[in-house]
Amino acid sequence: MAQKFEQLPEELQLATSAHVKYIQSLDTRKDEYGYWLTEHLRLNGLYWGLTALHLLGHPDALPRDETINFVLSCQHDSGGFGAAPGHDAHMLSTVSAVQILATVDALDELDARGKGRLQVGKFIANLQNPETGTFAGDEWGEEDTRFLYGAFNALSLLGLLHLIDVDKAVHHVAACANFDGGYGVSPGAESHAGQIFTCVAALTIAGRQDLIDKERLGRWLSERQVAGGGLNGRPEKKEDVCYSWWVLSSLEMIGKTHWIDRDRLAAFILRCQDPENGGISDRPGDMVDVWHTVFGIAGLSLLKYPGLEPVDEVYCMPKAVTARVLGR
């Protein structure tokens, strides 16, 4: 596979240093309208940027102490984390917080300076719906398999998976399986690559891949690749770099990555980068953002692009980190 990448033309090489600079600059764009419009994603954005930097082999490009301080400043007494200081606690930002601290090897700061690991675990566990087994994002009850996966992800990193009813949650995921082999946001909803990732990853963490019809799912996932080499999220939709992660990692988890043309996918991802200013966009020529940057790089890592750190397909974090934390 490595030789194939070397055969790619000059302009289709990964512009590592440009991407690093781009991510480092994100925090400084405070005068841009879009910056403050996305403050409700701030902690998530930090997770995306940090993960991308680690995969690019630049783990120190963001200052560690400031990172930890910022994360802790988002924590509430309940144990949960908001997206930014002063924002209400939410599952998604809590998961990002745990992932960030794990990545910079600072989970012990939760006990030292935060509200404690257990408190975080309790915040997450309280969001489980005792009847259906699925998870809400916050006390207001929006339910989505993304939150279920987030709970499994964070609690397993904290070693607190026993706080929740794993079986019930697994049962809920199984109920989201659709006639076409995919999974939706809730039972009966349309199959969607993003939701598929959350369901498959959740089942993987729970050790219940036996519930997955891997051939049918793999078939559905392989059909996501379009002629240009990129992947879409649903039939007859446009290719988008972030699906390079959602679809590819799902294929990786069920051992079917060879069911798509990996070279063509890699070439597509590389075409979506901005080699001068850094960052990756959803498709070639569009505006870049940190979301697509991390998922494009993670996709390339799964495709074993040379020079990238291996990524954990279940956690979307560096494999070195999950190995350290989970002994995987």
Next chain:
Amino acid sequence: MPPSKKGGGKGKASQASTPPPPPPLATTTTAAEDKVTSQGGATTGKPPSKESDDESDSAIGPVLPSSSTAAPTDPLPATAALPEPRTVLERTRARFAAARPYEARLIFGSRQPPPTLAEPEEPGPGLGGLKDLEPRERAAWLATRIAARIARRPALSATTTTGGAGAAELARVACGGGAKTVREAWKLVNEGSVPLRAAGEKQLLGAATAPTPASTGIARRRREGASSRGEPAPAGSLEARTIAAAEARWERRVRLACLLAESRCFRAQRERETRGVRDDRTGEPAVVTEREVVEDKRRRLEIAALRRDMAAHGSGPASRAAGKIASNPDWDDVVPVVLEEPAGALASIAYPADYAEAMSYLRAVMKANEHSERCLWLTEHIINMNASHYTVWLYRAAILFALEKPIAEEIEWLNEIALANLKNYQIWHHRHLLVENHFPSIAADPAAVAAFAASERRFLERILAEDTKNYHVWSYRSYLANKLGLFSDADELASVERMIDDDVRNNSAWSHRFFLVFSHPDRATPGAAATEPDPKAPPEMVDREVAYAQAKIRLAPQNQSPWSYLRGVLVKGGRKLGEAEGFAREFVTGLGKGEDEEDVTSTHALDLLADIYAEQGRKEEADLCLQRLGQKWDRIRLGYWEWRRRGLGTEAAAA
């Protein structure tokens, strides 16, 4: 009107000299000159001796130098130049000053350097008033006042030069004096090229102070203070805006108004189409073309962007309120919670002032858990600036429920926000909360439920017309179908069918159809898995769905959705895949017979045939299908087709 001085001029020995230019007014002044009347009356100086053959002149104490003694007047002196205008208020003043040179001096004074906007002043010498004017300037000022007065009454001005009773009448009206005075006035004005039209007082003083009938003129201006004397306009007000910003704002407002009007027309037309209204003139049914739909979508995106822009830059009614929550007495009792950033924050937030202010008030009232109308307004205000802030939505829901607001109105408002923010999760969760809250009150009334379902469906159709595959909308739709029990609702099924008719490639519509059909309470096992056979599914229904899928496949054989649907239906009905063999072969001819003969119009058909043959133990035929797929018809998935071949366990596959 200047006070008349009886016998005030004629015959009195003039102590005023009458040297050639500039012809002075009498320099002796009386105490009366210091008085400033509320009419803005002029002081009167003693006139130089003048010829007067006009009796009425004597009544006023003419104040103008007679034309015979007057030397050619200098052009009117330039006003003290004000600095190059930067804000709207400065521009207004500059225009005022240009148009009414002496008025400006009267108001702002003749000090050098001219007053700046930053310095408030106390009244005092050199700060305005007639006595700051040179006598010649005073005369010129009077002349402009008289001429302007006449200019405002065009009907009268026609008589000016004709003399006689009309002229006298005009003169009396214009200046309380004689026609000769008027003629002098015109002479001065014409020679000085003074403009007769100028910005009004109200514009000068700003919208904040409206003139009242009792107060006019210089004295009032002095009393009003601030902006009349060069103080800066209050920050955030119209007057403080820079010219560039004001013009940009005006453009935005005009553009927004146009877009809103166009969008309204479009919606009206769409409404007519939905109701099947016919055009009055042509009798043709109203129709909305696809291009119009696309155009309106683009229009509404621009409207949302403009509104956001205008709110952020403090230009527009919503945000005229915005920068001024603090100055709104309604909010006096609330102490805003301003966010303190930790020093050197890694990902610190910077907001535009309006958003920052609104958020700090939001934090305060959320902390106090206040549920009131003003808080409701605040949430709407923030949502208009940033519809993605999920906390605001949750708080809004809490307020709505606490105040027991009617759901129908909220949904109307939410519809517009949804149309302008198609990728937004929170809007749909908000709707979900509204339905959860509202449903118990109508649950026992089938007619009310049906009506609600119908109105929701109308909106869903509308928004799906903008974005046919929007995942949030379809997820909500499946939630609603479950909540309201729409599985047996013929209208719901018909609506989905229409979407498939419009675009056979709409995977969301296919998915929703499957959900509706196979969850029908009479024809499905509750909680049955989508991937398992359901004995309760009636065979006729399964047949119907198979036929439906096949009909749609024929329209676009390479379209994946109906192929998945077909397989799903066969599984649900507990049928063998082989039932579709004849159908699948419609799309494959001459397989393996060489380039010229082989034709495949659907890779999904070939895929299905491979499964069918494998199901029937016809391994060689299955292998051929898979080979041809990997070699030619679907090369990008070679890895998958090869894996399938290996799974057959044939000799050829193992090779």
